[in-house]
Every structure is written in C-alpha cells, then in structure tokens.
Amino acid sequence: MTTIPMVRANDVHKSYGVVPVLRGVSLEVRPGEVTCLIGPSGSGKSTFLRCLNHLEQIDAGRIEVGGRLMGYRESGGRLHELREREVLRQRAGIGMVFQHFDLFPHLTVLENLTLAPTVVGGVSREDAVLRGKRLLERVGLLQRGNAYPSQLSGGQQQRVAIARALAMEPSLMLFDEPTSALDPELVGEVLDVMRSLADSGMTMVVVTHEMGFAREVADTVVFMDGGVVVESGPPAQVLGDPQHPRTRAFLAQVR
Amino acid sequence: MQVTETRAPVTAPIRAVPVRRPGRWISGAILVLALVWLARALATNPRLEWSVVGDNLTAGPILRGLVTTLELTVVAMAIGLVLGVLLAIMRLSDNPVARGFAWAYVGLFRGTPLLVQVILWYNLSAIFPNLTIGIPGGPDLAVVDVNLLITPYAAAILGLGLNEAAYLAEIVRSGISSISPGQRQAAAALGLSRRQTMRKIVLPQAMRVIVPPTGNETITMLKMTSIVSVIAMHELLYSAQAIYSQTYQTIPLLIVVSVWYLVVTTLLTVLQSALERRFSRGHTPAGRLSLRSRLAFRPKESR
Numbered sequence: 001m002t003t004i005p006m007v008r009a010n011d012v013h014k015s016y017g018v019v020p021v022l023r024g025v026s027l028e029v030r031p032g033e034v035t036c037l038i039g040p041s042g043s044g045k046s047t048f049l050r051c052l053n054h055l056e057q058i059d060a061g062r063i064e065v066g067g068r069l070m071g072y073r074e075s076g077g078r079l080h081e082l083r084e085r086e087v088l089r090q091r092a093g094i095g096m097v098f099q100h101f102d103l104f105p106h107l108t109v110l111e112n113l114t115l116a117p118t119v120v121g122g123v124s125r126e127d128a129v130l131r132g133k134r135l136l137e138r139v140g141l142l143q144r145g146n147a148y149p150s151q152l153s154g155g156q157q158q159r160v161a162i163a164r165a166l167a168m169e170p171s172l173m174l175f176d177e178p179t180s181a182l183d184p185e186l187v188g189e190v191l192d193v194m195r196s197l198a199d200s201g202m203t204m205v206v207v208t209h210e211m212g213f214a215r216e217v218a219d220t221v222v223f224m225d226g227g228v229v230v231e232s233g234p235p236a237q238v239l240g241d242p243q244h245p246r247t248r249a250f251l252a253q254v255r
Numbered sequence: 256m257q258v259t260e261t262r263a264p265v266t267a268p269i270r271a272v273p274v275r276r277p278g279r280w281i282s283g284a285i286l287v288l289a290l291v292w293l294a295r296a297l298a299t300n301p302r303l304e305w306s307v308v309g310d311n312l313t314a315g316p317i318l319r320g321l322v323t324t325l326e327l328t329v330v331a332m333a334i335g336l337v338l339g340v341l342l343a344i345m346r347l348s349d350n351p352v353a354r355g356f357a358w359a360y361v362g363l364f365r366g367t368p369l370l371v372q373v374i375l376w377y378n379l380s381a382i383f384p385n386l387t388i389g390i391p392g393g394p395d396l397a398v399v400d401v402n403l404l405i406t407p408y409a410a411a412i413l414g415l416g417l418n419e420a421a422y423l424a425e426i427v428r429s430g431i432s433s434i435s436p437g438q439r440q441a442a443a444a445l446g447l448s449r450r451q452t453m454r455k456i457v458l459p460q461a462m463r464v465i466v467p468p469t470g471n472e473t474i475t476m477l478k479m480t481s482i483v484s485v486i487a488m489h490e491l492l493y494s495a496q497a498i499y500s501q502t503y504q505t506i507p508l509l510i511v512v513s514v515w516y517l518v519v520t521t522l523l524t525v526l527q528s529a530l531e532r533r534f535s536r537g538h539t540p541a542g543r544l545s546l547r548s549r550l551a552f553r554p555k556e557s558r
Contacts, residue, residue: 104460
C-alpha cells in the first residue's frame with residue numbers, strides 16, 4: 001500500500017470552450033493494476049484518458065504518472081509549463097492505443113514498430129527490428145511484418161497498434177475504446193492480446209464497452225457520467241451490485 | 256465471370272451477341288478522315304517550311320535556349336518547393352504572425368500576373384537603387400548597385416520562383432491538411448516531436464496528394480519560362496525569336512520551339528506517373544502496378 005501509484009489524478013477539470021467535460025475526476029491506479037473506465041458516450045472517459053498522457057491539457061487539478069507531475073514543473077510555489085522535449089519524454093513512457101488504430105499507412109507493419117524506438121528512443125536499427133519482431137510474435141503477427149496496414153484486417157491492425165505502443169517499453173498502457181471500431185468477430189483476438197498483456201503485469205487504463213472484459217480482467221471498474229466518477233470499485237461490486245441508480249441504468253442498457 | 260464461380264459449375268458462361276453501335280463507327284470514321292486531311296494539309300503546305308524546321312531543331316542557339324529553359328524550370332521549381340513547404344507550414348502554424356504572413360504572401364503573388372511580377376523584378380532598381388548592408392542607424396558596410404545585381408537571369412529566377420512558391424504553398428497545405436489528425440495524435444503519443452511528426456509521418460503521406468498537382472505545376476512552369484523572354488532572357492522562345500527576327504522564318508521556328516516543349520513535357524509526364532506510384536505505397540495495390548500494365552489495353556466489359 002505504500003508503493004507510489006502509477007496514476008494519481010486529483011480533482012481534474014477540463015472544458016472545451018464553455019462546455020465542461022471533466023468536472024473533478026479523481027482516480028488512482030497502482031502498478032500492475034488494470035482499470036476499466038466505463039460509461040455512456042460523452043461522459044468524459046476518453047478525454048480523461050487523453051489527459052493522462054497530456055495529449056489534452058487540463059484546466060484544474062493535477063495528474064501524476066509514476067510519481068511525476070504531467071506537463072508541468074513545480075518551483076517556487078508556481079507551475080511552469082514543460083518544454084515540448086520534456087513533455088515528449090514523459091509521454092514516451094506511456095503507450096496509447098486508439099479506437100481507429102491510427103497505424104502509419106505509408107510504413108510497413110515492422111516499420112510502424114521501429115519508428116518511435118529509433119527516432120525517439122535512440123535505439124539502433126538492428127535492435128529496434130529485433131524488438132519489433134519479438135513484439136509481433138507476441139501479438140501473433142510475426143509473418144506480417146512486411147505487409148502494409150491496409151492489407152491487414154481491423155483486428156490485426158489493432159494488434160499491431162498495441163505492439164507499436166509496446167515498442168517504446170512503456171510502464172503504463174492507455175486503451176481508448178480499442179475494440180469499438182472492429183467487426184464483432186474480430187473483437188476477441190484483440191481482447192486476447194490485452195488479456196495476456198494484463199497477465200504479464202502491465203499497468204493498464206482501458207476505456208471500453210466490453211463489460212465481459214472488464215468483469216474478467218479489471219482490478220477496478222470506474223463508472224463515469226457527466227464528467228465525474230459516479231462509482232468505482234472491484235468489477236464484482238460495480239458491475240454485479242451497482243449502488244448508484246445512474247450506474248444501474250447504464251448497465252441495464254448495455255446488457 | 257464471377258457468377259460462374261459462385262453458382263453451380265454446370266452453368267455455362269453467357270455468350271451474348273453484343274449490342275451494335277453504328278454511331279461509334281460513324282463518328283470514329285469522321286474523326287479519322289478529319290485528322291488525315293489536317294495531316295496532309297500541314298505536311299504539304301510549303302509555308303510551314305519543314306526543311307527549315309529540321310535544320311533548326313538541333314541548331315546551337317536553340318539547344319542552348321532549351322538548356323536555359325530547363326535550368327530555369329529546375330531552379331524556379333526548387334525555390335518554389337522549399338519556400339512553398341515553408342509557407343504551408345507557416346500557414347498551418349499556431350503563430351498568428353506566421354499565419355498572416357503566409358496568407359498575405361500567397362494572396363499577393365497569386366493575385367498579380369506573373370508577367371507583371373517578372374517585369375517588376377527586372378526593374379527593381381527603380382524602386383531600390385542601392386542595396387545597403389550595414390548596421391541600422393550605424394555605418395554602412397557595403398553598398399551594392401541593384402542594377403548590377405538584377406541580371407535578366409536573377410529577375411527571371413526571382414519572378415518564376417517566388418510566384419511558384421505561392422501556388423506550391425497551397426498545394427502542400429492541402430496535402431498536409433489531408434492527413435487525419437489521428438496520425439499526428441498517434442505520433443505524439445509515441446513521443447515524436449512536431450518536427451519529427453512532420454518529417455516522418457505527415458509529409459511522406461501528404462506527398463501522395465502533393466505529387467500529382469506538383470507534376471502539373473512543373474509542366475506549367477516549363478512553358479511559363481517563355482514569359483521571361485520579355486526581359487531578354489535567352490531561353491528557348493527568345494532564342495527562336497532572335498533567329499526569326501532576322502530570317503523571317505517565324506512559323507517554322509515556332510514549330511521548332513513547340514516540338515521541344517512537347518518532347519520535354521512528355522518526358523515529365525512519364526516521370527510524374529513514376530513518382531505517383533512511388534508515393535502511393537501502402538495505399539492501393541494498383542499503386543504498385545508497372546507502367547506497362549497500366550498502359551496495356553484493357554477491353555471494357557460489355558454491359
């Protein structure tokens with residue numbers, strides 16, 4: 001219990017113009033834990049995820065990842081914005097997987113995996129290729145290294161996207177509705193990869209509509225609605241015995 | 256043919272008599288006749304002086320003019336591309352001053368005729384007689400006479416290159432804007448800087464959108480260089496003019512010029528389609544088809 005949380009978000013606020021999206025979200029994720037964020041669309045869960053690696057700036061509150069304040073440096077009782085280089089260094093330790101995969105279509109699968117390690121991580125080309133092949137094997141796509149993303153199915157693309165994020169050897173993985181854009185029969189293969197990643201001890205924050213995955217893999221399920229955390233706890237409690245009427249209403253709809 | 260694959264193998268493929276299209280035969284015949292008549296009229300017309308065309312096609316001044324035309328095209332396009340990419344990035348930047356500058360540049364250079372711009376550059380000394388390098392408010396280090404600086408070549412390069420930059424800026428901008436924001440976001444999440452994202456992710460993909468119109472711009476530029484003949488720049492057209500102003504063989508020499516422009520634009524068109532295939536990697540399987548298979552005759556399926 002004395003370990004530093006991997007993620008600590010405290011009273012995070014964020015609005016787009018005058019529209020508030022996050023209205024005081026607090027959350028802790030311990031190392032090795034899998035946290036699933038569920039909730040209706042527009043509840044702010046994806047925005048919150050994007051705040052965790054500073055793709056979005058927050059208006060109030062604070063976010064620490066691995067004990068380090070994201071996006072700012074504190075000195076003399078004031079916050080100073082970090083330079084791009086420092087933000088990027090923080091971000092490189094956090095892997096992210098998107099709903100629409102967003103693989104780089106002009107690069108082969110293997111090149112997608114070696115780009116960031118060589119360009120950002122200073123890894124040699126040979127080492128990056130070795131690492132890339134190891135990761136492709138891990139997601140079951142070793143033979144497709146020379147294919148272009150457009151030649152793969154959606155499920156295969158998302159597995160490549162997971163491998164691409166892992167290539168930077170992150171200590172935290174963020175998943176933004178990783179199976180929402182997939183045909184139903186392709187969801188399973190992606191969830192399998194995520195499940196084995198969780199089993200290997202990766203800290204994960206997953207925005208998802210897959211209640212089965214949340215129930216089975218998550219250590220904590222967080223239900224968000226209207227920009228706040230309505231209810232959180234172990235999956236058996238939140239999904240099996242929800243206390244809040246809004247949670248019950250949502251779960252009744254997705255079932 | 257796909258029908259036979261999905262149905263039972265006993266079903267025979269359709270062998271229908273195609274619809275007769277007499278209109279096609281008639282219109283085709285009329286066109287061929289018209290072309291034959293035109294070819295005969297041109298070939299047998301003594302005023303075209305085909306022998307003069309043949310003699311001048313590889314004449315020294317004409318070839319030197321052709322080399323100058325090619326040189327102007329390459330240098331002006333190079334300047335246009337470098338400035339165009341810069342202007343496009345400025346136009347899309349978060350800095351309002353950079354955005355405003357690029358906007359004004361494009362507006363100014365696209366909004367005035369190239370011919371006017373070329374003549375203005377040529378007469379730059381009428382606006383700024385001297386170019387002074389020095390410390391503002393302090394001593395002058397060097398004073399250069401602008402009249403000596405602005406040769407016809409310098410004016411031609413400035414006029415063509417700076418004008419082209421405005422057009423290429425818009426082409427590059429549309430290419431950059433065509434890349435989905437998800438690509439930048441994915442690159443940012445991996446820790447790539449904006450600069451790295453632009454170089455490794457955005458521009459290589461934008462090339463697919465940028466190359467075809469830039470090929471057209473190059474072909475247009477090749478022909479537009481003839482405009483600088485007005486400032487006595489010895490490019491292809493001016494070289495021909497210099498000859499026919501003495502021999503009065505105006506038409507044959509204009510044909511010589513046209514032949515050379517046609518040869519080079521044809522070569523550029525082949526080069527362009529090769530480049531397009533190179534930059535469509537990962538997009539369409541058709542992008543990897545060879546030129547030969549693209550040109551190959553493919554009969555239309557009867558409907």
